[in-house]
Amino acid sequence: MCGIVGLFLKNDDLCPKLGEMLTDMLITMTDRGPDSAGIAIYGAEGEGVKITVQSDDTSAFDGLDARLAEATGTTPGIRVIDTHAVVTLPEAAADAAVSALEEMGLRIMARGASMEIFKEIGLPRDVAARFGLREMGGSHGIGHTRMATESAVTTLGAHPFSTASDECLVHNGSLSNHNRLRRELAREGFVTRTENDTEVGAAYISSRIAGGANLGEALEGTLQDLDGFFTFVMGTRNGFGVVRDPIACKPAVLAETEDYVAFGSEYRAFADLPGIESAKVWEPEPATVYFWER
Known part of the structure; x- marks a missing residue:
């Protein structure tokens, strides 16, 4: 089943609260997947x-x-x-x-340069407390709480998955052709470390970006080359993107205000965000790419 959250901040004044906001969103999704959890935070860049x-x-x-x-x-x-x-x-x-x-x-x-990923076995509440996620700031981030169906409950099997610098993916669904793609991507130099099909999805998108595609073009490629059902939320150094398969059997909701763009597997994930009462809220269309970048 799994639960996904994402938050892209347009208002820099909210950056110190990114971890707090994402943590609350993720905890709300606990009953969609209680075995492991993780968050990718895009924070301040240093040298x-x-x-x-x-x-x-x-x-x-x-x-x-x-x-x-x-x-x-x-x-x-x-x-x-x-x-x-x-x-x-x-x-x-x-x-x-x-x-x-x-x-x-x-x-x-x-x-x-900016991305850090923290993930472990356990409930989102406990994982967030262990890493002090509430205290982390940044411009955007994505999170995932997992119900394991494709592989064992392990730290490495938890989401997000990263296969390239400042890029990561969370996924709700299942891919049927990931083993064939795994071999093809390995020949391109994208070596996966787990049996999880989501890591293959991450490597596929990273390979397209490495080949010159922008985030939107890379996500569009998933609609032609990945077989299965999926909702993907992809984070990059400059933003994040969302795509659902043509059937769109997995739930997904987007909300946008002047201050942020939020994604959740269910509306309740961002029901307590500031200004949500005036947000544009919609269900992303099947086989349609949405992405926001700085």
Whole structure:
């Protein structure tokens, strides 16, 4: 079943409240998928790149700065948040850092100038509290609470999935041709780490963007090349987009005001947002792409 939320802020005055607003939206969707939850936050950009990693054993973060300094020749910043850590270092050292982190047994959750992803097994309320999501600010973000149907309940199986820098996807539905696409995408260099069909969807969209498509064009491609039923919400460095399959059997609602654009699997996800009473509220049309960018 699963529940999706998304929030794109037009009013910069709301940016400090992004985490709080998204958390409340996600908790409202708990009964659509209580086994795991995650949120992607697009926050302030600093110098270099941020790499979010995860480990069930948090002692793996002990001395991480020194080990990465030896592997990359730079001095990284390390911010540990529960089972995740955000590593900050120059873009030129990012590839070497990713290789070193994977050799250490750490799981790569996200990479980008602004994007951080936090996800774990458990109820949205508990996951949000563990990572302090309410205190996080940013320009936009997407979230997901999962009811596992395609693969096991694991941290890596939780959404969002990221397969390229500052890009991530959440999904409600099921794809039938993901194994064939997985092999094709691997030949393009998009290697997936889980059995989840959503990760294949993320890699497909990322591959189209890497090939020169904008977000809208990449999402349009899903309507021709992905077989199944789906609602996709895709986040990028500059914005987010929504597309539903031609049958549109999964619920979806959009709301837009002068201050924000909000997405929810159900209206109640954003019923408490400020100014929602004057928002334009509609159900996105089947096989139609919607996207907003800064």
